[in-house]
Amino acid sequence: MKCEKCNRPATVHLTEIRAGKKIEKHLCEQCAGQLEGYNPTKAHAPINELLTNFVLAHSGMTKEESGTCPQCGMSWSDFRQTGLLGCEHDYAAFDKDLTPLLQRAHDGATHHLGKVPTRRGGTTVPVKRQVDLNRLRKELSRAVEAEDYEKAAKLRDQIREAETQV
Amino acid sequence: MKLSDLTSQAGEWLRGSGPMSEIVISSRIRLARNVAGFPFLTRCSKSARKSLEEKIRDTILESKFSSSKTFYVDLESAPDIDRQLLVERHLISRPHKDAQGARGVAIGENETLAIMVNEEDHLRIQVLRSGLQLEEAWEQINAVDDQLEASLDFAFSPRFGYLTACPTNVGTGIRVSVMLHLPALKLTSEIEKVFRAAKELRLAVRGLYGEGTEATGDFYQISNQSTLGKSEEEIIGDFKHVVIPKIIDYEHQARRALLSEQPLALDNKVWRALGLLRSARLIETEETLVALSHVRLGVNLKRVKDLDINKVNELFLLTQEAHLQKILGKKLEGSARQAARAEFIRDRLSAN
Numbered sequence: 276m277k278c279e280k281c282n283r284p285a286t287v288h289l290t291e292i293r294a295g296k297k298i299e300k301h302l303c304e305q306c307a308g309q310l311e312g313y314n315p316t317k318a319h320a321p322i323n324e325l326l327t328n329f330v331l332a333h334s335g336m337t338k339e340e341s342g343t344c345p346q347c348g349m350s351w352s353d354f355r356q357t358g359l360l361g362c363e364h365d366y367a368a369f370d371k372d373l374t375p376l377l378q379r380a381h382d383g384a385t386h387h388l389g390k391v392p393t394r395r396g397g398t399t400v401p402v403k404r405q406v407d408l409n410r411l412r413k414e415l416s417r418a419v420e421a422e423d424y425e426k427a428a429k430l431r432d433q434i435r436e437a438e439t440q441v
Numbered sequence: 442m443k444l445s446d447l448t449s450q451a452g453e454w455l456r457g458s459g460p461m462s463e464i465v466i467s468s469r470i471r472l473a474r475n476v477a478g479f480p481f482l483t484r485c486s487k488s489a490r491k492s493l494e495e496k497i498r499d500t501i502l503e504s505k506f507s508s509s510k511t512f513y514v515d516l517e518s519a520p521d522i523d524r525q526l527l528v529e530r531h532l533i534s535r536p537h538k539d540a541q542g543a544r545g546v547a548i549g550e551n552e553t554l555a556i557m558v559n560e561e562d563h564l565r566i567q568v569l570r571s572g573l574q575l576e577e578a579w580e581q582i583n584a585v586d587d588q589l590e591a592s593l594d595f596a597f598s599p600r601f602g603y604l605t606a607c608p609t610n611v612g613t614g615i616r617v618s619v620m621l622h623l624p625a626l627k628l629t630s631e632i633e634k635v636f637r638a639a640k641e642l643r644l645a646v647r648g649l650y651g652e653g654t655e656a657t658g659d660f661y662q663i664s665n666q667s668t669l670g671k672s673e674e675e676i677i678g679d680f681k682h683v684v685i686p687k688i689i690d691y692e693h694q695a696r697r698a699l700l701s702e703q704p705l706a707l708d709n710k711v712w713r714a715l716g717l718l719r720s721a722r723l724i725e726t727e728e729t730l731v732a733l734s735h736v737r738l739g740v741n742l743k744r745v746k747d748l749d750i751n752k753v754n755e756l757f758l759l760t761q762e763a764h765l766q767k768i769l770g771k772k773l774e775g776s777a778r779q780a781a782r783a784e785f786i787r788d789r790l791s792a793n
Contacts, residue, residue, distance in 0.1 A: 347484045359561065361484035363477060363596035363604040366611070373608060377601075377669060380609045382643060384670020387602025389613035390583070392590050405599035413670065 278303035344368040388413065408437045443512055444523055447530065447552070448767045456754070459572015463741045464692050465685070466620040466660065469531075470578045470677075471567040472586055473605045473614035477594040481606040482559055490559060491543040497558045500592045501547045506585050511549035517542060522772075525763035531569060533557055554585060561606050562614075564589070573685065575617065575677050583673075602669065612669030617680055618647075621688060624659040624738040625695035628710065632661075638687050639663050642679050649730075658730030658757065663688070696742060711739030715748075718786050723779040729760045729786065748790070756789060 278285045283303035289310075291298045302310070343350045349361030351372055360366070366373060377385055386409035411434045418427040459465070475481060479493050498513050516524055516537065524538040532555040533546050544559035557565040566589070568582040596604040602612035610616070626632045639646050647662040663684060665676050699707045714735035717728075737753050739745040758764055760782050766773055773781050 347480045349484060357483060359483045359606045360481055360608065362480040363475065363598075366598060366601050366604055377608055377611065381612065381667040381669035384612070384667065386600055386670060387598075387612045388670055388675075389602060389615070389672045390586075391599075392595050392597055392603075393587070406602075409600070 276301050278306055280306040342368070384413075386412065404437060408434065411437060444514060444519075444526065445767070448526070448764060456571040456751075459570060459574050461689060462572040464621055464623070464689050465573040466622050467531075467569055467571055468573055468575045468578050469567060469569045469616075469618040469620070470575070470582050471565055471616045471618075472582060473562040473603065473610045473616075474564040474566065474586070474589070474593075475596040475604060475606070476563050477596045479563065482561065482563070483606065487542065493563060494543040494545060494558050497564060497593070498545060498547065500589060501556055501558075504585075504588045504592070506554070506588055507547075507549060510551075511547060513545055513547045515545045516540075517544060522763050522766060526767060529758060529761040529763050532567075534560065534565075536560065537565075550581075553581065556585075562610070564593075573619070573681075575619070575681050579673065579677055609666070610668050613671070613673050613676065615668055615673050615676055616664055617677055618662050618664040619680055619685055620649075621661050621663065621685075621692070622659055622734070622737065623661055623688070623692050624734050625699055626692050627659045628707075629695045629698060631691065631695055634691050635661060635663075635688050638684055638691070642684055643667060644679075644684060657727060658734040660734075696738075700742060707742070708739075708744055710735050711744050715739070715745060715790075719790050721783045721786070723776060724783045724786065725779060726761060726782075729782065730757065733757055733760075752789060756786060759789075760786060 276285045277283070279301055281303060283305070285301040286304055287300075287302045287307035289300040289302070289307070291300070300307075300310075344361060344365045345368070346364040347361035349365055351369055354360055354365070354369065360369075374385055387406060388410050389406075391406050411430055415427055415430040415434060418424075418430055459468070476493065476497070479485065479489060482490065485493065501507060502511065502513060514523070514527070516533070524533070527533040527546065528535055528538050530552065532548055532552065534557070537544065537546070537557050537560045540560070542559070544557075546558065547556040548554070553568055553570055555567045555569070557567070566582060566585055568578045568585070570578050570581075598604060603614040605611050605614055621635075623632065623635065626635060636646055643666055645664050645666050647664065649657050649660045649662070663680070665679070668676075714732040717732050718724075718736065721728075733753060733756055736745065736748070737750070740748050740750050740753055759768060762778065765778065765782055765785060768785070769781055
């Protein structure tokens with residue numbers, strides 16, 4: 276098949292629906308490039324991206340998108356494409372969208388319970404307290420799950436006390 | 442110390458000297474870290490990437506854990522074969538080998554320590570030890586992390602922990618991987634047990650070179666997937682006290698079953714493999730690994746008595762493409778490489 280506009284072989288085949296009418300176009304790469312709105316990378320989206328978008332569209336997750344990180348300029352949809360964040364501030368910028376994703380990846384966890392760096396200058400104490408608090412909250416939810424209300428009450432008091440110190 | 446000094450000996454991961462080394466090949470822990478104030482690598486300009494690399498490299502080489510034996514390889518300028526050699530020794534990942542731009546790896550402490558610079562995260566600190574040595578590995582890597590942190594401000598939030606480019610690594614940034622040699626479970630078609638044991642604790646099972654690779658030569662890597670909401674010690678504890686003992690036990694059972702119920706079939710596998718390695722004139726990497734795996738089982742079960750296990754362990758590594766070419770000192774492709782590999786193996790296995 277030859278390109279509709281020139282004589283080169285047609286390699287791009289577009290189907291458009293306009294006002295209920297189907298319009299087919301057969302073009303070569305060059306002529307297609309001049310067409311408004313034609314984006315070859317979009318046209319050749321990898322299958323996993325198509326699937327992700329499909330799943331997202333049907334789970335209603337795309338509706339309320341986080342905006343763009345003011346520090347690095349990364350948007351939530353940029354992240355969805357690569358799976359990699361742009362800078363440390365993205366965690367705050369995309370907080371709402373990231374949380375369900377983190378829960379899925381980390382067995383429901385949303386808070387850090389591990390090592391705390393001994394930062395130069397030693398802002399350590401409040402940070403350490405915060406992580407201790409993370410642990411207490413996790414223990415509390417476990418105690419409630421196990422219906423150990425006595426333990427839960429104790430933990431609740433400990434959390435209240437710790438919160439006043441953070 | 443430099444790269445070419447490594448070639449002739451087995452790397453730490455195949456030294457085969459640690460506890461439980463009949464089954465546990467190696468224990469690996471890596472920590473993902475990023476330097477605060479620099480964007481992650483997806484958003485790093487060329488020049489920021491370069492200055493980041495220099496800053497991290499200099500910090501590593503000036504740290505207390507560095508010695509005269511610590512060296513840094515600039516991977517942007519390193520030739521293909523050197524980068525491949527580092528992959529074969531498990532010192533860098535495949536993506537790090539194939540990436541573009543300023544990046545490198547610092548190697549120290551007899552190859553037990555490798556720090557990748559500008560991989561997916563600014564730093565990927567790795568400690569690799571023979572056999573089952575998870576606690577020792579954690580102690581070592583924790584100390585290295587502390588010393589680096591004395592000079593580098595790592596991106597960290599009290600809620601999310603260490604902040605990483607991929608949210609699947611956030612929190613502790615830890616990946617624990619134990620490499621196991623499970624030929625008997627494979628021979629008795631019981632390898633599914635391993636997948637089930639791992640799945641119970643949400644651990645991943647991978648092949649020889651990690652993510653997306655096949656379990657060639659009956660090597661299986663078990664690694665954690667979740668990094669948030671548990672402490673490093675808890676994550677390591679799941680391996681040490683739950684999963685690994687269970688899998689070791691399965692493999693022991695399968696080995697005993699082979700010995701008592703099918704000794705002839707076992708010997709047939711082992712001796713055919715040894716015959717192949719001692720006679721082949723042309724041999725591929727994959728075929729080599731499969732045969733070596735059976736021979737390794739035979740030596741460990743004392744079915745083959747005149748062969749040193751270290752020699753077998755070494756061959757797993759030295760017959761890989763980059764090692765072979767480095768040792769022989771020439772570029773070899775296709776059947777010339779297969780012929781050279783076959784000759785190298787025959788030579789090693791005849792001189793006892």
